[in-house]
Amino acid sequence: MESTLTSLLKGAGLDPQGEPLPLSGGDIAAVYWLETRQKTVVIKRDDSTRLDGEADGLRALRETGTSLLVPEVLALGDGWLVMEALERMSPSTASAAALGEGLRHLHGHTAAEHGWPRDNACGRTPQPNASLADGRNFQRERRLLPLARACHERGLLDACLRERIERIAHGLEAWLPDVPASLVHGDLWSGNVLYTPRGPAIIDPAVYCHYPEVDLAMLTLFGSPPDAFFEAYWEGNRPDDWSRREALFQLYPLLNHLLLFGGGYRDAVARATARVESGG
Numbered sequence: 632m633e634s635t636l637t638s639l640l641k642g643a644g645l646d647p648q649g650e651p652l653p654l655s656g657g658d659i660a661a662v663y664w665l666e667t668r669q670k671t672v673v674i675k676r677d678d679s680t681r682l683d684g685e686a687d688g689l690r691a692l693r694e695t696g697t698s699l700l701v702p703e704v705l706a707l708g709d710g711w712l713v714m715e716a717l718e719r720m721s722p723s724t725a726s727a728a729a730l731g732e733g734l735r736h737l738h739g740h741t742a743a744e745h746g747w748p749r750d751n752a753c754g755r756t757p758q759p760n761a762s763l764a765d766g767r768n769f770q771r772e773r774r775l776l777p778l779a780r781a782c783h784e785r786g787l788l789d790a791c792l793r794e795r796i797e798r799i800a801h802g803l804e805a806w807l808p809d810v811p812a813s814l815v816h817g818d819l820w821s822g823n824v825l826y827t828p829r830g831p832a833i834i835d836p837a838v839y840c841h842y843p844e845v846d847l848a849m850l851t852l853f854g855s856p857p858d859a860f861f862e863a864y865w866e867g868n869r870p871d872d873w874s875r876r877e878a879l880f881q882l883y884p885l886l887n888h889l890l891l892f893g894g895g896y897r898d899a900v901a902r903a904t905a906r907v908e909s910g911g
Contacts, residue, residue, distance in 0.1 A: 635709040636674070643706035643713060645669055659754050664716065671716040672705060682712040684751030684758075688817070688836035689714070695740050695814065699733035700825075700832035717834075722826040724859045730824065730831040731856070731863030738813040738843035745769035745812040747839035753818050756887050760839045766810060767803040769841060770879075775800040778886035787889050792901055796882065799907050806872070806910075807879070812840035819846040820884075821854055844873075848880035874911030878903045 632650055640647055651663035651674055660677035675682060692701045706713035746762030746769060759777065763769040779796045782788035788796075816823070817837035825832040847864070850856055861869070870876060881903045889896040 636711050639706045639708055639711055639713065640667065645672065645705065645713070673702070673714050673716045675712040675714075676710060677712070679708075679710050681752045681755070682707060682710065684749065684837070685835065686712055687749060688751065688838035691814070691838050692737070692816070692833065692836060695737060697733055697737045698830065699730070699737060700827060700830055702832070702834055717825055717827050717832050718829075720826050720828055722831075722857075724857060726826045726831055727857040728859040728863040731860040731865075733831060734846060735864045735866070738815070738846070740814040741811040742814070742840040743812070745839075745841050746773070751817075751837050751839075753837045753884070753887050754891050756890060758817075758837055758839070766812060766842055767807055769812075770883075771800040771803060774883040775886070778883060778890060782886055782889050785890070787894055787897065788886075788900070792897075792904065795904050795908065796886075796900075799879070799882070799904065803879075807876070810842060813843040814838065814840050815843060815845045816849075817845065818884075819849045820852060821850065821856075824850070842876075842880065844876045844880050848877045849884055851877060852881050852884060872911060875907060876911075878906035878911060882907070 632647060637647065646668040648666045648668055651665045654662040654664050654673070660675045660681070663674040663676070665672050665674055675685075686704045686707045689701055689704050692699075693703065700717060702714040702717060704712070704714055744762040744764050745766045747760035750760050751758050756778075759773050761773065763772065775796060779788060779793050779800075783790065783793045815838065816833055817839055818835060819833065823833060823835045825834060882900065885896055885900045885903055889900055
């Protein structure tokens with residue numbers, strides 16, 4: 632075990648029992664499971680700036696008092712993040728409903744502006760969060776336009792598709808109302824949801840304040856939660872234009888996947904673009 636990690640654990644009052652065991656599924660960071668005398672912990676090894684942003688997000692989510700479980704940050708430093716480990720179990724109808732209810736209440740925490748006090752990262756991609764008063768402007772200037780430009784500059788997005796995305800970005804005011812900015816997880820794909828004996832948990836956030844549909848669209852991007860989730864979340868009040876909003880808020884993560892993982896996501900970007908253009 633690296634001496635810096637040993638020192639970090641000791642400083643947090645944790646006595647390691649054996650060596651960290653690698654966990655699968657970490658596309659961006661190395662993730663480990665470690666038994667200590669006091670408790671079982673999960674350890675991430677990554678760029679310090681990205682880990683600082685993740686720890687900030689975990690603390691912000693916990694501070695809301697959400698019913699959703701959020702891992703406690705136990706130690707942070709020198710490119711290591713140590714968190715409490717959560718026991719996993721298979722999801723059920725009840726746990727899916729609890730996720731929906733918990734996320735709805737989390738999104739009830741709002742801010743005066745869209746953004747976050749610090750930048751963070753979505754995967755390896757730096758995520759700018761400088762605040763803007765209008766949500767449409769934030770989606771345009773902090774999300775869609777920067778990533779469309781970056782993908783185009785790397786040859787991953789042709790000029791025609793980039794122009795279509797730019798037209799969407801510049802036309803948001805025509806159909807998308809501004810709303811109070813909700814605290815969002817920011818990277819809530821299915822792999823960042825855990826079901827535990829104590830209830831549903833959310834991990835690996837990239838938090839900011841924006842449209843709550845950001846989290847819902849991410850949850851449906853690679854599969855979809857059970858109906859019980861949506862019934863608990865919407866409480867019968869699903870927006871009539873949800874399909875269009877879903878496609879809009881999937882554009883940013885799809886562009887990010889295109890940037891991170893290559894041209895295999897180009898067709899998905901094109902499909903989401905067409906859905907927004909057609910009204911869903």
